[in-house]
Each structure stands twice: as structure tokens, then as C-alpha cells.
Amino acid sequence: MLKHTEPSHSLLQQPDSRQSFLFSRLQTCKTQQEIKQLHALSLKTGNFNHPSMASRFLAFYADPKINNLDYARSVFEQIQEPKLLSWNIIIKCYIENQRSNDAVALFYELLHELTPDVFTLPCVIKGCARLNAIQEGEQIHGLALKIGFGLDKFVQSSLVSMYSKCGEIDSARKVFDGMGDKDLVSWNSLLDGYSRCGEVELAMELFEQMPDRDSFSCTVLIDGFSKCGRIEKAREIFNRMPDRNLVSWNAMINGYMKSRDFVMARQLFHQMPTKNQITWNSMIAGYEFNGKFMEALEMFEEMLSDGLLPSHVTLLGALSAVSGLAVLSKGKSIHSFMVKNGFELDGVLGTSLIEMYSKCGSIDSAQTVFKTIRQKKLGHWTAIIVGLGMHGMANEALELFSEMCKAGMQPHAITFLGVLNACSHAGLVDTGRYYFNKMIHDYGIEPTIEHYGCLIDILCRAGYLEEAKNMIDSMPMTPNKVIWMSLLSGSRNYGNVNIGEYAAHRLMEVAPNTNGCYVVLSNMYAAYGQWDKVSQVREQMKKRGIKKEPGFSCIEHKGVIHEFVVGDKSHSQTKEIYSKLKEMREKLLSMGHVPDTSQVLLCLEGEKEKEAELENHSERLAIAFGLINVEPGNPIRIIKNLRVCNDCHTVTKLLSDIYNREIIVRDTSRFHHFKNGLCSCKDFW
């Protein structure tokens, strides 16, 4: 960086002697090096602070081609009493670099010195729109009127757009109606407003009233229809577009992804003449959003091998897909890619990484990432608290929660959800009640149905079934499937058939197709020997065509995911796996393990068949695979789509001891760390 030294006295007296020379050089020079030399020269010769010189340099550094924001700022800082033009340039530069916060802050600084003009206002209004800062936007609107720029077309259009983006469609309309001279941009701004707030009929009406339309107008409308699920209508407009641009293709892809039409999305993706980063991001995020994690990761790989640089958005999508599949190795490689390419972890990417590591079962790495983030934000604290809770590490989660409060952070609703979830997985009833009340009374946060769900779950797991039932009856919202399921599971665990039946009936009203409901209900009857009721449930399931959701377990090895279902014989290592299973069975037997068949679902009659079913549970196959393939010293990580059954839980504990291996199992809601014959959940799950 250049040092702005005091110019020598003699040169200062005759600054204009070299000014025209500097001016013409400035016009023709191309490299950053050259401009820096001229900049140095201007400082030496005392021309830097000449009225139009400084802003010329500033404009050069602020130019999108050079785009050295920090340097531009340092140049700006050196200007003595910068003219409005310089302020405008630097504010615009901040907007262009997605630093709207700083742009707005600079604008308020500017107000102490000068009066803004018709160049400043649209720019800073755009910044407010980006920040969703409606209050600042309104303030600046008032200021614009006060200083006499209320009728400037550019100012008005930017206001229409700002109000539209902030969801204040009525205010947008009011400014629009007050415009004397409307052009395409002002029409499009309002059209965007209607599209954004889902008023697509009004948008369509406006579209038809417009004196002119361009590809912007069509794209805005396409996006509006896409977002509210009317993909056919969007397609119609797209088909009629004379000049389809990249953005309209992207908007269509998003629309198809939103309506889960992967075939059409992919078709457009291949058809379009050119793609950009957003196109790829839309495909990746679209797949991820719909739970198509494998496809999302394949797209991500393809994007990289095409030589495109991913953005934050790309990485967010890829990391979420990794979390969904729990492919730790992939997550690690994305993490190192991020470090290598200088992606900051201070923002959502840090949150996403913490989430990824916890969901991949590596809570240690999640904690490491959390510790390395210098400026910890609420999202980071929340992510790690949620992660620790999932891993049954309630004490650590609660400790971090109080540390976070000490650091001056205001926890929000999700943070409390993490805390309550942690309490639930550790069976901390009183602590759970305490935080639930603290949230309401100390932080003024209205509990959502999820918060109630957590607390009710805590009560149910601990056997406080009456209290849970009372809470369900008295809570201000209609109980959902999750809540009735908690009550039902609690009733099964504590043998309360009455409350269990009540919960099951309510559950069937709310969500008649919940297969888990029938399974738990029949397990409950079976556990207490009510076999006639067991067959009734079986009949009901048959009549309604409900089948037990097939369980599967996955294990990743060397970047490949191996999936197993009950009694699976399709794997290439089947022979080895089954002989390992035999060995496991013998070792378990010699430890005196007696299979617990109480949770085996009905259709199997004899004890022997039931035991055989347990032995072939998908996670046992996955464990066998892990014992064969995962190098000793490394934990065996398994992902399940169902809850761990009683017998598998006992068996896995024993296996961790017998084979001296750490086994980490992720089920639908949490992690179990099996080690030395014990589980991190302390048998409470």
C-alpha cells in the first residue's frame, strides 16, 4: 500500500503543472501497477487532493474490473474533505461488493458532511433493500422528499423496488402511482413486488397493462409462478419469451425443482445454451432440498470437474447433502477445499460445517470447528448446542448455553430447541422444565409446537404420562403427529395401555398413514401379552394397506456408501458378512446374551424366527461389514432410518466390548456412541 506522505512545499505550490499529464496517463493506463505509480506520483506532486484527481483514482480502484474495495476505502480515507462524487463512488463500491451494511453506515456518515444527491439515494436505497432494512429505507424515503428528490425517476424506482423486496407492496404501489414518468424499470420493480409476495394474478394483470415488456418482466413473472407451484403457467410464459436469457432458464429450473420435477429440471439444465454458477447451485440446492442427496453431491462433483468455482451457496448445498447421507469423508474433503480456497467460516458456512460434522457423527470435529471460529455468532453457538444435544452430551450443551449467555448472546427459539432436545436425550426432566419456563419468562419467546413437542417428549420419556397428556390438552395449538407419537412411545415404554390407546387414536386422526403408530401400538400390546389386540392392529394395517417401513442401515467406506436391509444378501461381500454374523452370534451367546424379542413385529410366530429376524437386522449387517472392512482404531459409523430396537442396542453395546471397537449409530433423531460395552445414551433413548 502506498504511504500518503506530506507533499514537499515547493511542489505543492504548483500542483497544476503536471495535472494534465497525470489526467491523460490515467485515461490510458490499464494495470493496477500503473495506476498505483500514478497514484504515488500524484501524492508526491501534491495533485492527489486536487478536486477531481482523488475521485478519479477512487473510481479506478472501485471499478468492478479492479474491484479492490479495501484499497478503494483506504484511498477514500486519505482524501481531505471528499466531494459528494467520491462518497457516491465508495458507497456504490460497497453495494457492489455485497457490503450493504457498510454502505448504509457510510451514507449516515455522509449526512454529517454533505447533502446526498440523485446518485447517492438510489444506491443507498438499494442497500436498504438488500438488508431488508425497511425502517432505514422509510427514513431515507422521507429524507429524499425533504431535500426535493421525491420526484426523481431513479429515486422513485429504487423505492418501489425496496418496498417490494421488503414485502411492503402497498407502499411500493403508492410510490409507483405517484410517479409522473414511469419507465420499464419502474414497471418491472412493481411487477417484482407482486410476484414476490405471491400475488401472481395481480402480477399477471400488471404485466398485461405494461406499455413495454422485456426479458426482465418475463423472468420476474416466471419466478413468481414457479415459486407458488404453478410451474405450467411459468412454462407458458417461458415458451412465449422471444429472448430467453440465462436468468429465465435458471428460474425455470428452480420452479421444476420446487415441484419435484427432477426430469424437467435436468432436461432444461442440459438444453440451456450457457450455464453459470447459479445454474449449478440451483440444481445442487434443488436436489438437496428434496432429499436427493446423492444427486446433489454428484452435481457438485461435476461442477468442480468442469472447472467452476463454487460459491458459499454451492458449499451450503453440498454440505447439507453430506449431512443427509453422513458421508464423513466427503464432508472432510469439502472442509479442506474450503480452507484451501480461503472461504471464511465466520458466517453460515461455519454453522453448516458444525452441523455437517455433528450429523456425520463426528462431534469432536464439530467442536474443533466451533473453537476455531473467532467471531462466534448466534448460529454457531446454536449449531454446536444442537449437535451436542443430538449426541446426548447434555451437560456440555448446557455449559455452552450458559457460556453463550455470558458472552452477551441472546439465544433465540432454535437455540432453546437445541437445549430442550439435549435435556430430552439425557432424561433431564427438571432442567427441561426450567429452560422451557426461562425461555418464556426471561427471554419473552413464545414456545412453538416444536418446543412443546420437546418438553412433552421429555415428560413421556421419563414416564410422566399424565403430566404430558395434560400439557397436550392445555397447549394453545393443535397437537401434531410428533407429539402423539411421543405420548404413544412413552406409554409403550411404561406400559400404560390406556394412555397409549388414547394417543394412538388421536394420532390416527391427525395422520392416518403413520406406519410407526401401528408398529408401536402392536409392540405395546405384545409386550403386555394382549395378543387379541395385536392381531386387531395387524388386521387394521392390512385393511389400510399400511406396511412397516423397511429398515435400512448405511455405512460409508472409502467414499462409497453401503446400504443394507433386513436379511440382505445382495452385497458383494455377503459370504464374509454372514460368517461374521455367525461369529458375532456365538460370541454374544458365550457372553450370556438372551435376545429380546419383545419388539419384533407380529408376523413372525415362533421365538426362533423372531430371534433370526433380530440377527439379520440391517444394522447388524452393517456392523459386520464394518468389523470386516473398517481399519481397527477407527470408529464404525452407521446411519439408520429407524429407531434402534432394544435388542440391537444391547447387542451393539456388547459388540463394542467384544471387538474393542467404537460404534457410532445415527438413528432418526440422535446418535449413540457405543464403547467398552456402554452407550453414550446411558440406555435412555
Place this chain on the structure above:
DNA sequence: GTAGGGTTAG
């Protein structure tokens, strides 16, 4: 030499 409108992202 400076200004307003569209796509991904919780």
C-alpha cells in the same frame, strides 16, 4: 468518472 429492475441461499 457516479444512479433504479430478475435467478441460487433458512
